[in-house]
Amino acid sequence: MEQLVIERNWAGNHTYRARVIAHPSSVEELQELVASSARIRALGSRHSFNDIADTAGTLAVLSGLDAEISVDAGNMTVTVSGGTRYGTLAAELQSQGFALHNLASLPHISVAGAVSTATHGSGDSNGNLATAVAALDIVTADGTILSARRGDPYFDGMVVGLGALGIISRLTLDIQPTFQVSQSVFERLDWDQVLENFDEVTAAAYSVSLFTDWGGKTVGQAWIKSRAGDRELAQSPAAFFGGTPAPRAMHPLPGVSGSNCTQQLGIPGAWAERLAHFRMEFTPSKGDELQSEYLIPREHAVEAMRTMRRLSDVVTPLLLVSEIRTIEADKLWMSPNYRRDGIGLHFTWRQDEPAVRAVLRLLEAELEPFAARPHWGKLFEAGAASLAPLYPRFGDFIALADRLDPAGKFRNSFLDLTVFGD
Template structure:
């Protein structure tokens, strides 16, 4: 087969890809397979979703979105956040957070700890209240909030089964505006990073690590009912940009959500990109590292020192913040975090050369590499940053003794040959 990820930068090694149209079909395949993994919307850049056995794609399973009796909402795992968000808005409901891309599947995003943004906002995974997993025998196992294994079963890298259905906490709908500021002095950003990153409901700083300023700051403000909000002409010395801007590095193929301070529904402002547009650059490689937000100034200063070495391979970096959670393998487990994201040119040799420099610069700050993106550190070494690794490994071996859901990536983490 020659199936590739969304960006076309990684080819899967599976023998067969099964595109199913019902959970029952997926259950049948899992029960018969010796090695099997789920394939979602293919937004991972490393081997986390791969297998040398069978891949099962659930993206064509009907969303079957339901409002549950307890006020939560559930949907088929292959449903994209964009489809779910549109359904929620029609019901006057909302999620607390969204990733930059609404095109990603719920189950895949949750399993790899995709985080969204906002200093007071938990990751996308933190909204999970239950997961229906197809287990090794093809039967459904439901793990719900409050169960002993729940915190280890959400960000689980596909190691515990295939997520057929996910249940999420929701809240009443709300509006958001996006404003763009230009040329924030690095000295100001580093002097009080908490204030800068917390000046909106969700804040993104875009940089190429060169010069004395952060070229763009996107501020997404959650609006009170009946108010359109107001933003100053100057924010921490940066200047309000009144003409809407695209995402840095994507101007030739700009599909960004509306900026310029125009209020709109949460689902049309919190993501960076529109569901009806091609997301981001496409022909790219991505990396990301999360550190404690308290270490932001030191870590960012360390990266600025090697900016000249980073820039040639880089399209753009984005800095965001996310609140702590208690999910065992979450990149934000136990600490409010700064997310340092790199969108690279599709130049594997250049990227491979610069990643060790970045990881060395961040090493004093105990970085956690995003589970679905490229890093120089091995999965086994990455897992040592997690206090509950031993508990997760035991859970994975108990749920899947023979490693049916394993692959090279997962097996290295759980200590399975």
């Protein structure tokens, strides 16, 4: 079960410090591993760009746990192991006639990892992926399983748990009947029109993403995902806020083939093959990149975007691309969208970490008036003293972690810096 090995994250910018990387083949093995370890964390798809998933002790890889996907059609839920990837889950649900409410841009990420960090897709009325969690099992510090379901005390504090409460072994998610989505891409939208009509832009479809480098007079691309039966974009319009329909499949990154991306050109198909930006069978995006994201309250969206455009001389040279998405408010304590609708300002950077971190310090200072909350799984500079005032339940979460893990078995340098303030 154990393996001494040097491992790196997906982007290659972080080498895991763990002494041992273990691959438990059952929940029982995972329980034994947790109980016998002094320090332990779970390692998912390795798509975190910081050290949130690291530890000086043992890393537990969950992909070997029971991979059964169990649909409960009566309660409209599905139960999966924590290491299941969204692409695998989506394909199985679609084959049985069901769907999730949304997907992130990458289907390759693990369910537990995405939920624990409040990873999200886009859509004015779509909560992040963690909002679909109806129940979960967590292996706690002594190796026992703590089961909780929506409505239980502390459940809202446990879902986006940052790995600080234990290791999620199993989750139950809300599902719905399958649905069709058509995806269209528009190029070179007029920035002035987008800013003046931002609510109309993001309300144009079930999911809308804007891709930009923040410079110039145009937004590079708009990815419009329209759900069948909802108010849909008119077929093949000549313009979308100044943008024109892309004549071929596009990739968010300039100069990269769109063949690795999900079906576009307005051709309808299953949600599982359209809501993510990238196809499961291809390597997503570019591995030699870094990522950051800041979640801004919806009422500050336009002002925050104007601020980013003002900083383009500093930001654009380091960027591969930036994405703007919208996310509905939720009530999960450590979610960046706790109690507020918002937009995500996502940055895909060139792999120059010292230069990126210098720009992040500037960005966080400039975005501070907008109460920007960083994505937990991506690069940011803020520590616990800066983050605590942004989360009304921050202190309650620390108290919950202290109760469930009094010895700090699941803590690491990332949590000490960003949550516990050690």
